[in-house]
Structures are given as structure tokens and as C-alpha cells.
Amino acid sequence: MARRTKAEAAATREALLDAAEEVFLEKGVARTSLEQIARHADMTRGAIYWHFRNKADLFQAMLQRVRMPFQELVEEIGDPSVTERPLEAIRLACLKGFERLEQPRYRRVHAILIHHCEVFGDIDPLAMQNEMAEEACGALIDYCGCAARLGHLRPGLDPGVAGELLQAMLGGLFHDWLRNHERFSILERGTLLLDTQLELMRAPASG
Template sequence: MARKTREDALKTRDALLHAAEWLFQEKGVSHTSLDDIARAAGCTRGAVYWHFRNKVDLFSALVDRVQLPLFDQAEQVATRCADPIGALHHFCINAVRDIEENPQSRNLLDILFNRCEFVAELAEVERRQRERTRFFIDRHTAAFRRGHALGLIHADLDPATCARMLHSMILGMVRTWLMEPAAFPLTQEATEALNQLLRGFGYPPPTAP
């Protein structure tokens, strides 16, 4: 019986996250209440509070579900790959492909970029997103720094500047694509843009299989 209870609890939590994802995208985060989410999930308000302290906690769980798996990958690229630039290339393309092909990832970014006002209620979410942006730029900087030491990019390049250029380019392409997904194939164009950027840095991008 205890196992069934745990399974039911997980199903309820998933239902709440699914409902929140849909409502946040439809109505925006600020205009969605916990009552709205509970009704959409077929749950009581008490069930929401069983799993989440408040709307910010629920929203944070929604973000974590997509973003947390990327942390270990970014750390491995920065510190443990023999070719850190090639590994960074694959990391970025795989992340972009996931956004294009995985509705959960795409919806989350659409919510963060287009359906979320970082007002007082969501100050904690904004703080965490700033920290995560700094983390990824820092890890990309570490990858470029190792690549620089290995002679994989031009000697006169600043690794931190390379990391910010990479981050800004990928983020800009994703935000543009989210505005009109039918306008261009995201993974294909992001791959070409990344290849051109890395060529400018002196690194020959991997040959497609």
C-alpha cells in the first residue's frame, strides 16, 4: 500500500506540473493562481500545498525539471573532456535540439522569456536564473580556457569573451525561433551559426557524420 501511495503522489505532482506548464504558457505566470492549477490538474488546493510551498516553489520545480540535467553535462565539458571545444559544440547543439524537439523544454523557455514578469512575487526565480546564467557562462569560459591552453583556439582570444559570445548567440537564436518556430529550423541554423563562430575562433568544427 505504501508503494502505491508514493506512486500516486508522484502522479499527482506530475499532473500539477503539467497543468502549471500549460496554464503558465496560456495565461502567464502572474495571472495563474494555485486554484487554477489545482482545477486543471483535477486536484484540490490542499494537494498543491502537499507538494509545493507556493507558486514560486512550483514554478522552480518546473524549471528544475528541464535545467538540472544540464549542470553535470556543463561541468563535464568544462573539466573532463580531452577536446573541450568539441565537447562544448556537442553540448550546445544537443541542448538546442532538445528545445526544438522536446515540447517540455520548449514550453519552459517560452514561459521564462515571454510569459513571465519578474516582479516581486518571482524575485527568487529571477535570482536563481541569474545564478544559472553565470554558472553556464563560467563553465563555458573554463572550456574555452582549456581549449586556449591546448592551442585549439587563437592565442589572442579571451576565453571569457568567447563564452559570452557563444551564450549570447545561442540564446538569441532560441528567443528568435520561439517567436515564430515555423520561420526556420532551429537546430540546423544554430549548428551552422556555431560552426561559423568556432571557425572565427580558430577551431574547425566537427564534421557531420
């Protein structure tokens, strides 16, 4: 075979990553060989070993395309008044997250990371999940603390517990949906559950 142009090479790299997503999701990371990925992209293992050092490197490149930290979601809202309404900031950031997750790429890669791979090579998916959870939980607790200081939180509800409650609920929903995304819409049920939970935690309207 012949050498490709730079654009073609970049395209095959993306095609390999796309193929990896699909095969990983279907067969699980451990049970898919590089050969299967290559064939699924109409290539050979030679292409993979040219663009990536090994399976772990390919895996990390795949993750690189869908990083989604909680703080970025908040910033993407673009509404400067969110600091005055922290519970609303949480709400909007989560809705943005739900919308992202409905894109196949985000859904697939997160499903792979959480439900379809084990430790291998120098990849520790649980450590990655821990980082994601810590970041999200920390932000949630911060916003809940802010809400408490503003009197937006139900009296007697500890902001730390409120944040952990939210993180546990969102995480549970997340895991549940990623396990089988055809059972329900993450956007619909997520909105419903989140709104209900926030309503339960919000301070009752005074006067």
C-alpha cells in the same frame, strides 16, 4: 472524495505540475490563478494546497524537473577525449542542450522562466537566469582558455572574449527561439550558427 493510493497521489502531483506548465505558458505566471491550474488538471485548489504550500512552491517544483547545468551536458557526452579538443566539447555539449530543448517539458519550462514570469513571492527569475548564465559563461570561458593554450583558437582572439561571444550568441539564440519555437528548429539553426561561429574562431589549419 476519497483518499488515493500513494501512486495516485504522486500522479496527481505530476499532473498538477504538467497543468501548471501549460497554463503558465499560455497565460503567463502572474495572470494564472491556482484555480485555473487545478481545473486544467481536473482537480480543485485543495489538491494544490495539499501538495504545495503556494504558487511559488509549485513554481519551484516545476523548475526542479528540468535543471540542466552546462557542466552536466559536458559530462553526459561520455567522451574522455573532450579535454584534448575543448572546442569540440563545447560543440557537443551545446548539441545535447539543443536536443533537450526540443523536448516539450524543457522547452516549456525554460520559456516560462525566461519569457512568461515576473518576480513574485520569493521567486526571482532574473536571479535564476543570472545563475544559469554565469555557470554557462564561466564554463565556456574555461574551455576557450583551454583551447587557446592548445593553439586551437585563432591567433589574437582573446579566450575570454571568445567565451563571452559564444555565450552571447547562444543566449540570444536561446531567447529568440523560446519566444516563438515554431519559427525554426533550435537544433537545426543552433547547429548551423554554432558550427559557423566555431569555424570563425578556430585557428586556421596550419600546413
